[in-house]
Amino acid sequence: MTVIEEPQVRIAIGSRYDHIDLIQVVVDDALGRLGLDDDSRHWVSIAVREAVANAIKHGNQQDPEKEVLVELSLEGEHAVIRVTDRGEGFDPTSVGDPLLPENLLRPSGRGIFYMNSFMDEITYDEIPEGGTRVTMRKRLRPKEAEDASS
Amino acid sequence: MTVIEEPQVRIAIGSRYDHIDLIQVVVDDALGRLGLDDDSRHWVSIAVREAVANAIKHGNQQDPEKEVLVELSLEGEHAVIRVTDRGEGFDPTSVGDPLLPENLLRPSGRGIFYMNSFMDEITYDEIPEGGTRVTMRKRLRPKEAEDASS
Amino acid sequence: MKIEARNQGGVTILAPKGKITIGVGDVALRQAVHEALEAGARNILIDLSGVSTVDSSGVGEMVSAYTTVTNRGGKLKLAKLPSKVADILQITQLITVFETFETVDEAIKSF
Amino acid sequence: MKIEARNQGGVTILAPKGKITIGVGDVALRQAVHEALEAGARNILIDLSGVSTVDSSGVGEMVSAYTTVTNRGGKLKLAKLPSKVADILQITQLITVFETFETVDEAIKSF
Ligand SMILES: Nc1ncnc2c1ncn2[C@@H]1O[C@H](COP(=O)(O)OP(=O)(O)O)[C@@H](O)[C@H]1O
């Protein structure tokens, strides 16, 4: 069962790379208040940077008039971050594996890999209005801790 | 003439006081990137805290389901911050002066006074959907500096 | 926000650290003053050196504390105001209400 | 992000400070490597001790720099990786591509 709880925060930015720092600051602050440790916050906020960078670059094609929406919420034991753009979308299953020897020296293609490495779960959806939404989840307490305390 | 420029940032929060810190962090970060010095940022972010606190308390009556919207933008030489709630509204001209001797020992009634003290201009509007919007402006460079450089 | 409480020369010293702002810091200050009064304190000194921000609710709570303590026949004074907190008391003209001191020792002698 | 460039023992040492991330840090790194090559450098060492964050664009830029320098017959190596930067190279398996050193001196001797 997924319980959606407050606090919820939504931030919309124009599609400019220099807003990414601001998103990182917000995510870091919010996750700190949820009790996530410094290291985990570092990695989660890098994953969020990647999602926002992709939304700006591939989704909204750096059109500063098009907004990227970032939503933070707490769903049960997970911090959930959703990043939505107004782009053409893509097929996430077609993305190459950056660890394959033939890809290792490629200068790009590691963003979704970063997100998968640093979050517990990432899922992609197309939104009805046209655009891509990526939903990223991170468990706030280690699973053992929860099992032990219940 | 007012030129509205990017970057624009919008943040929506549920009506809870513990989100105010997050707004302060965002405002501080955004104003820092606009080149506002540390001291001015301190005072502007306190003014924004007051506006958001009023929106949460008097506007949305602390209903966490009701959102407070904070919008940051750069309009010409001014940082402009708008805070919107979904409350019943009020008459800003009816607010008492906290410096009057009979008000000096009152435990409340200094929020709008803070905003007026720390911002260059504040204006109140009712929004069509029902609610209050306060618009606060702060000049980014001292007026002399602008005159001298032009 | 955290508030340390200690006794020195018959004065209860409250030393809040952080922000005295709506929802958290203001409530904590009210509780700390309330507890000091319950414990029999009459003379209370707030050491503000650790306070970074005082919003209108925070300054309102300081006024409330002042009134409550005074009404009970006690005294509430302030020490070690950071410049930004002093600015707030100037702007709100509450500097005319509160007795303020540069050091805790000076303040204690004054009670 | 700022990048300091200096010369030591025939090696150009680039020391970026801050984040190597999309839009700013990655561009700065590309320029710094480009300028070093234009100035005739063949051996380039990136001292990463001042770098807090490397996103996928940043690590991609490091790979580009590596390829460009190698293709011109030069060498690009890394020194003083903070643990979070080392983690990134582990996860992306780029640790198998780059030669890395704990100190600048060790790195310089290796060229
Ligand atoms: N929000 C998005 N909208 C459209 N396409 C996207 C989006 N995010 C990722 N993609 C596509 O997936 C590919 C892989 O993305 P990623 O792993 O982040 O690497 P990179 O961004 O370096 O190409 C991108 O090149 C792009 O084609």
Ligand SMILES: Nc1ncnc2c1ncn2[C@@H]1O[C@H](COP(=O)(O)OP(=O)(O)O)[C@@H](O)[C@H]1O
């Ligand atoms: N966003 C708002 N919506 C409705 N009423 C408001 C709003 N902001 C301020 N007010 C009214 O104006 C009064 C004065 O506000 P303020 O100066 O901030 O002092 P305080 O919040 O301490 O009462 C409030 O008591 C309230 O009645």
